[in-house]
Amino acid sequence: MMKAYLSAFRMRWKMELQYRGAVVGGFVCQVFFGLILVSLYRALYAGKPQSLPIESVTTYVWLQQAFFRMILSSDPDLANRIRTGDIAYDLCRPLQLYGYYYARILAQKLLGSLLRAAPMLVFAACLPRGWGLVLPASLPALAVALLGLVLGLLCVCTLENITVGITMRTLDPRGVQAMLNLLMTTLSGNILPLTLFPDSWQKAITLLPYAQLLDAPIRLYSGQYALAQAPRALLVQAVWTVILLGLGLLLWQKNQKRLIVQGG
């Protein structure tokens, strides 16, 4: 039963491997952004040191940049299938369409971010202290951070599948994507680390789904969420994943009833 979805995952994985040039491009671009952000925060700290040590901020920035591909990426392939009507083929497969697309999105995000994260983390670790990446708080912290990263990945795919579901209605992904990407980059901590937001804001923001993607695993990594708090953090991630999965499935079910295949 699962074989078809695994197979779809493998296939998308293979396709992602074809775009090795994009990996280099993405790496260079993310290094550039990372360096700019780090310089910016160093300038800020030079004028007015914050309660949070600069090493934490730079580590946060580099981890965000390393896994940027995981959060900000919409599979152009899927949007295209909807727009051109190739989705007609996917609709007449003996499959759960949501799961089929989920598997493809998962493969794209996983491989896409692994290929970019590996050189990125090495690069950032080589930078001097106060500029680059510091080691995790402890080995157990690294372990729960990895667990959190897996949950974050599962969660971001449910979000993306909702975007795809909305695209099935609007037929053009750009409007929804632009809006959701704005929310995503802001509320996930990609532009400004969530750890630098006022404490009262953080309480609310860290409960939103966007904070579950990368912010939670990064805090687990750096020890801002102590090990004792880890179960709670992971639970919040899991709860959001389940909620978004349910919402997505509901949306897709409704879509299937009203779908009109484009292009005759």
Add this chain to the structure above:
Amino acid sequence: MPYIAVDQLSKTFTVRKKREKGRLTREKTAVHALQGVSFSVEQGELVGYIGPNGAGKSTTVKILSGILTPDGGSALVGGRVPWQNRKEHVRRIGVVFGQRSQLWWDVPVIDSFSLLKDIYRVPTEAYQKRLAELTEALDLAPFLRTPLRLLSLGQRMRAELAGSLLHSPELLFLDEPTIGLDAVSKLALRDFLKYENEKNGTTILLTTHDMEDIAALCRRVMVLGHGKKLYDGDLPELLSRYDTQRVITLRYDGGAALPPLPDGCQVSREGADYKIAYSPQALPTARLLTLLQSAGSIRELTAQPENIDHLIAAMYREMGL
């Protein structure tokens, strides 16, 4: 009980038009894609399904393949309601949409095939056997390991067709499978469809605008227009209804003159060639030939069959399409 039983099927789409100047709301119009279409198809039949653009052909195919839910009427395919037992149903059918692609653009064809194998849960042994059969029949061997984007349109269409048949469906829907193909690819594709239908007993519903496809493959044809079925039956009989005029060109030895011909024949002359347009219903071809032979010995004679596209155009005109 017939294999496909469609009764009073109807489907309406709402199309929103661009807002007119000075109005706040967009106008909505209902497009009646299907208005009470009924037909039945037996197992192993190869039926042509024709009609002008927008007649409702693709809508029928989409309903019968479980993609769309109709607004009214019923349909049973092999005892299943396509849009209710969707997964059960689609496992047993194959669809080829001539203008769409099911194979993956950037990966070798064979990889797309093995994904389809897993999706349809085809046992490995059956898959190998079927793949070998299709590779042979559709001549896929030269490009099985090439990424799809590097194939020519004809190669791609053959690969797409093979992809739809890997799970040995009992029913195959073909929606304009020969669109854009060159003559050689077209002929090869036709031969293959005939083979698949005869050898494996696959029921085929062929939707196309290419009347040569229909003439080569289908005895039975259904004509759809404005969402209604206008004809269902023998193709030659349908054609003979509209085949009202034929043209014969001939030349006599020694430049003999034409004999007097009955009323209703139009004669034109180009050099030594006579061109005679006549109606076979009023003047049987055999009688005309006897008449022509009486005037002298014929050196050359060609009879042009009426172009099938012209016939269909005449038919659509008469049916008000």
